[in-house]
Amino acid sequence: MQLSLNILPLLSLALVLLAFAPSTEAHQRGLAWGTNDSWGSKLTGGLYTWYWHWQDGPNRVFDGKLEFVPCFWGKKYASLWQARKSEMAQKLPKAILAFNEPDIASQSNLQPAEAARLFQQELQPYRRKGVRVSSPQIVWNVDWLSSFMKECNKIGCDADFIALHWYGGYNELQKLKDYVTRVYRTFNKPIWITEYGVTSAGGGSQAQVKQFHVDATNWLNSQHYVERASSFGAFAVSNPPDAFGSSKNALFNSNGSLRDLAYWYVHGASKRDVVDDAVVDEAVDGAIEEDKGSASADGDRILQASVPKARFAKRRLDQA
Ligand SMILES: *[C@@H]1O[C@H](CO)[C@@H](O)[C@H](O)[C@H]1NC(C)=O
Numbered sequence: 001m002q003l004s005l006n007i008l009p010l011l012s013l014a015l016v017l018l019a020f021a022p023s024t025e026a027h028q029r030g031l032a033w034g035t036n037d038s039w040g041s042k043l044t045g046g047l048y049t050w051y052w053h054w055q056d057g058p059n060r061v062f063d064g065k066l067e068f069v070p071c072f073w074g075k076k077y078a079s080l081w082q083a084r085k086s087e088m089a090q091k092l093p094k095a096i097l098a099f100n101e102p103d104i105a106s107q108s109n110l111q112p113a114e115a116a117r118l119f120q121q122e123l124q125p126y127r128r129k130g131v132r133v134s135s136p137q138i139v140w141n142v143d144w145l146s147s148f149m150k151e152c153n154k155i156g157c158d159a160d161f162i163a164l165h166w167y168g169g170y171n172e173l174q175k176l177k178d179y180v181t182r183v184y185r186t187f188n189k190p191i192w193i194t195e196y197g198v199t200s201a202g203g204g205s206q207a208q209v210k211q212f213h214v215d216a217t218n219w220l221n222s223q224h225y226v227e228r229a230s231s232f233g234a235f236a237v238s239n240p241p242d243a244f245g246s247s248k249n250a251l252f253n254s255n256g257s258l259r260d261l262a263y264w265y266v267h268g269a270s271k272r273d274v275v276d277d278a279v280v281d282e283a284v285d286g287a288i289e290e291d292k293g294s295a296s297a298d299g300d301r302i303l304q305a306s307v308p309k310a311r312f313a314k315r316r317l318d319q320a
């Protein structure tokens with residue numbers, strides 16, 4: 001067959017569009033939301049399908065666009081859990097996340113038996129109503145989770161799926177793989193990774209931190225048992241929620257514009273590849289502006305711990 005010269009430009013445009021069409025995701029890509037709510041509108045319309053907000057309520061910008069998953073953070077935010085329960089009395093969610101990093105003293109800090117009692121009292125009733133409830137969201141201690149599961153089963157509760165966080169160096173993807181694989185083999189339940197990223201001590205240039213996210217997300221996507229994943233990063237590069245996570249995980253510049261990593265998460269392509277009205281300009285303009293963020297360079301040297309220390313005590317950030 002002969003192609004007429006007239007349709008060639010159309011064909012190549014179609015090929016470009018195909019190349020950058022969002023790929024089919026095996027797992028659902030989500031947001032661990034944590035910044036100015038109005039910025040959320042920049043992250044819809046792409047690959048994200050859901051979000052969670054730690055102890056806080058829904059971001060109205062996402063209504064009708066992303067599924068909200070409430071979380072019972074732990075005892076410290078009991079009053080906010082009451083607020084989430086009032087919302088759920090109006091409309092049941094599909095899923096609820098349990099305790100934020102109970103295996104860390106500065107976080108929800110629970111003993112397994114105590115966590116099981118709290119789960120039985122506050123979360124098991126939702127399972128009876130058909131809501132899927134996660135395990136407590138551990139950040140490193142798989143033995144803690146084993147004890148929790150035993151205690152929970154003993155008193156008649158259970159989790160529908162396992163939720164985990166993971167942090168490490170930009171070049172430690174293998175550790176993430178080992179951890180997630182070990183958890184799957186131990187509990188044989190579906191897994192959600194509700195925070196993952198590079199620590200401040202974890203090094204890496206901006207490009208290397210982005211590559212970590214790309215490789216980690218692609219790997220998680222290829223594991224049949226991983227249902228959902230939400231990276232740590234929905235904040236401004238100049239205003240990370242704490243000094244533990246690297247500011248290079250950030251999805252936003254300090255003025256709320258999207259960083260290159262965010263384009264990849266939303267569209268499965270870098271900013272320069274995203275097909276929009278400015279496709280030609282973007283394609284030639286390889287230079288993606290990223291502000292370095294005051295915290296990043298210093299933050300990289302502040303902590304050397306491989307076990308998380310101070311973590312996200314407060315997630316209610318600069319919301320309008
Ligand atoms: C926002 O900040 C980025 C990075 O510093 C910059 O490239 C961009 O031009 C800024 N956008 C506006 C609207 O000021």
Ligand SMILES: *[C@@H]1O[C@H](CO)[C@@H](O)[C@H](O)[C@H]1NC(C)=O
Nearest residue numbers: 036037038039256318319320
């Ligand atoms: C949130 O972002 C909007 C739009 O960029 C801005 O007008 C508003 O001042 C911001 N709110 C806060 C508390 O920074």
